[in-house]
Amino acid sequence: MNILPLIVLFPLLGALILAFNPRLPNRLAALVGVGSIGLSALVMVWLNWLFYLGDGGGFTQTLWQWVTVGDFRMGFTLYLDGLSLTMISVITGVGFLIHLFASWYMEKDLEGAPGYARFFAYMNLFVFSMLLLVLGDNLLLLYLGWEGVGLCSYLLIGYYYQSEYNAWCAFKAFIVTRIGDVFLAIGLFLLFTRFGTLDIQQLLQQAPQVWQEGDLMAEVAALMLLGGALGKSAQLPLHTWLADAMAGPTPVSALIHAATMVTAGVYLIARTHTIFELAPFTLSLVALIGLLTLLVAGFTALAQTDIKRVLAYSTMSQIGYMFLALGVQAWDVAIFHLMIHAFFKALLFLTSGSVIIACHHEQNIFKMGGLWRSLKLPYACFLIGGAALSALPLVTAGFYSKDEILWLTFDHGYSLLWLGALLGALLTSIYTFRMIFIVFHGREQIHPHAGRGIAHHLPLLALALLSTFVGGMIHPPLANVLPAGPEGQYGHLIRVLTEVLAAVVALVGVGIAAALFLGRRRLIGNLMEAKEGDRLRRFFYSGFAFDWLYERITVRPFLFIARLHRRDWVNSLVNMWPALALGLNDLLLGTQNGRLRWYAAVMTGGAVSMLFLLLLF
Template identity: 60%
Template sequence: MNLLYLTFVFPLIGFLLLATLRTRLSENVAAVIGVGSMGLSALTTLYVGIDFLQNIPQGGSYVQTLWTWMQVGDFNASFGLHLDGLSLTMLGVVTGVGFFIHLFASWYMRGEKGFERFFSYMNLFVASMLLLVLGDNLALLYLGWEGVGLCSYLLIGFYYFDKANGEAAIKAFTVTRVGDVFMAIGLFILFKELGTLNIQQIVSLAPQHWQMNDPMLVFATLMLLGGAVGKSAQLPLQTWLADAMAGPTPVSALIHAATMVTAGVYLIARTHGLFLMTPDVLHLVGVVGAVTLVLAGFSALVQTDIKRVLAYSTMSQIGYMFLALGVGAWQASVFHLMTHAFFKALLFLSAGAVIIACHHEQNIFKMGGLYKKIPFVYACFLIGGGALAAFPFITVGFYSKDAILLQAYASGHTDLFWAGLLGALFTSIYTFRLIYIVFHGKENGHAHEIHGVSYWLPLGVLLVLSTGVGAFIHQPLEGVLPAFASPISEETKHFVEILAIGTGLVGLAIGAALFMGERRIPTALANSSIGKAISRLWMGGWGFDWLYDLLFVKPFLFIAHINRHDVIDKIIGLIPRTVRAGNELMVVSENGRLRWYAASVALGAVLILGVVLFLQMSRG
């Protein structure tokens, strides 16, 4: 376990090498550094994980303090790493899935301008996420939190020569910064009230310092929730995620599967002791997740970009994790976080393979019939899509989503349960739509076969993990996160299971009825006036961009416009103008004429004598 620090040091070294040697490296060397650093990090995680599970420390956690990071007065923040069952689970997801994404990227990005720059950003992204996960105090966690935000900006805007990509990166950076400000306020409150930012000390001191539903604690947890919804793209800060598809496809896989969007779920799970003392805020977490997953499901139904369909599905699946947190299904939430990483990475990397095969085409209606050209990718999409739609028994998504729905029902939050069930229905419909349009029907574009071990190996491993095999991976969360408290009878279990399976199968049947054949019903709906209006609304993510533009952007621009001739600015501007005028006046006197200088000296002497005489007379 003493090698824990190497998990983030290896990708950090990879970043430094790639960033400093950038143009002097060949693509092969850059790929070896970028992928190799992630491979070493994953192997270190495997070694540390085995050592931890075989020799679980007293108290169930291991702390490695590297140095004292900050010390000001009574404030002391260490650069320390905290390893327990939760951080080990996250560590495995980030390094394991992250490695396969890096390996796939070495194939996908081959020949792209900025190949070395891309891998330097990717390595820094993973290093930042590992700091976020392993930090034993909220200051270090926040450092990783901000590092992830910076890297998302760099990677989403990787193709910066296209203005739209730059705007998407700025949007992601700006929207997530709003959440980051909320989170920072929460940290300030916790430090002011408890005198520490150490996470374990905060959780243990909170019950001693506050009563249940204390207003100050409620405010602090609301601020933490604000940070979580920003990073995890939940309402009302979800608008950045769909536009983040402007980045290269491996970036989308890394953001959606292994890193950034899971950070909010991890934050709430890590500070669960605080949320348990504010049950109303905890219920709000579940409501936010439920509303987000339903709205995102509607939007995914009408998207035409293969990556945007998957983006809205991510928003929806993270919503399930928030819903689970809100009903106290802590372990089920983290379980779904892990399974989602498997099948969402598989889907995004498979989408990248489709895009390469179709000559960088992303419109699903310009594809079709691809199962003949790329049968292996088709199989990956079937398994990944099946896991997304929670196809029963043979896919990993069924086990984690079923656990969430079961515990939501057993907790008595029937409103959240039915919202989750409605989201499952939409998921099955849009998943069938995506797979059928892309891989079946008439071929609407030219596609070619694709080859390469760094293409099929990551997909093959993730395909296996996305089947029921992935559900057998044990998460050591006992004693770290509370077990589900409400009793569950066998009758309840079977009722919810049958209902969940039936809902998923009904969704697939509806998808088949709507999108197989000539698609008369969806075509008629799309061409009607009401259908066009609804499609525009869902296509634009329910108009949140328009609303924020109206509420925030336009008022700001209006104030800037009317204040462009600010009086205060003009008054302050008098100072440099006065100095400049004095300078110009003195320059006139410097003309190189001897008589002018002599007259100036004489005039100065007369003025000085006059002042002296005036002072003498005034004293007398």
């Protein structure tokens, strides 16, 4: 286990090499960027082997003493158990495949423009920060990684910073997620003042001894942690940034905004599960927010026209399922779905990138059509990934994780939440196959050029395999980390019936999508032409008008107050001194006009003035 620091070190070294050598040739930059994550992935495989050979317990390794203030000491310590092992496996394994695909995608996307090394420097720095987040044995180290992934998200969303829209999307993501980060920081302060430590394992041991279930301070601390999780994981009401984050390159969307960073909130709640178990109100709120998010995102995805925004809202919806699982105390199933979601959503995003490049950077699904004839591999990958997202029965990985969430929600006594989750499953099938039918079927409107090369094919094929039942057979080693949850209420027969019902719902969704979006699409066309149908479409397209609402209740009042106090006397008094300095500076600059006679006159005048003063005094 002494090799554990290497998994963090390799991405950091890659980021530093690329940052200090921005003019590296593209091939060499790709070798460093992809190779560093590949080495980290190899270390991950070795760690898995050693972990399964061992007793499955936690392993701690202190690299150095980080903070020493009085009696408070905190080491730069890494902690490996079944939960963090699952997370680093996703981050480095899926991350390597995405980096490999990015070496192909960015070469096509940049077309000789500078910035190739800069892109991989940001990507490597992100992987380093994410690994630090999940391996930190204390909340301060976790928070360092938490802020690191936020910074890298900002840099990568605004990677094409020449576009004002992209820069604004990056700024929006940074600001909205900072709101959640403030809540998380407050939560850390509360925990430290109460327990005198930020060591996660000590907190989990001491919390039940100090707080009773339902204790007010336990609820407040859990609420603050939940606030941080909502921002990073794009859950209501801090969800508005994720769709706009699609302004970044598609591999960024696959790595950060589908497979890793947006699942940080799920990891945080699972890691601090003991605190949430002591806060039943907050735990119920986690489940409710998850359900509302998955429904809002599902309806919104139905009206999107941008292929990446459809996938963005589906990501939001699937993380809603993870929050639902956490809220009903199906802890291990939430992490299981996190892993499975990383497989099929990375596949869908990378395949969408392949389609976008093939269609000459077109992202509007209604300007595509009939692509299955020319893009056979992307079509097959979209079918596999879409089937996994829709949780089609038996053959897809998504079936094994999502159905487990639905079953445990019902079995733990949350019948209304279960009904809402079933509706979300129906919506998922409809919007997923709506996208597939519109993009790959119907009349061809654009002539695509299929991607080629191992960097293009290998990641898609590997992720496609993991998105089938093969991925569903991989179970994270969480038995010694997360509790089993409450006892169920129903037997095996009821479980089989609920699973059959969930499978039928998913298949019905595919049938509805086929009826509406295959062929001439007359029915859906007539519905959209109706006044009420058009209004509903525009409402869904706007994401339930959350951006409109936030602009009116936060942005506009803030700008009004700023304009109101623009000329207040305190501000004027403070600004007077720099204005005076600037005025004197302008006056002196005026004397430097480059005219020889002026300089001679000034020198003579100065000398006469000095003589006059000497005579007077």
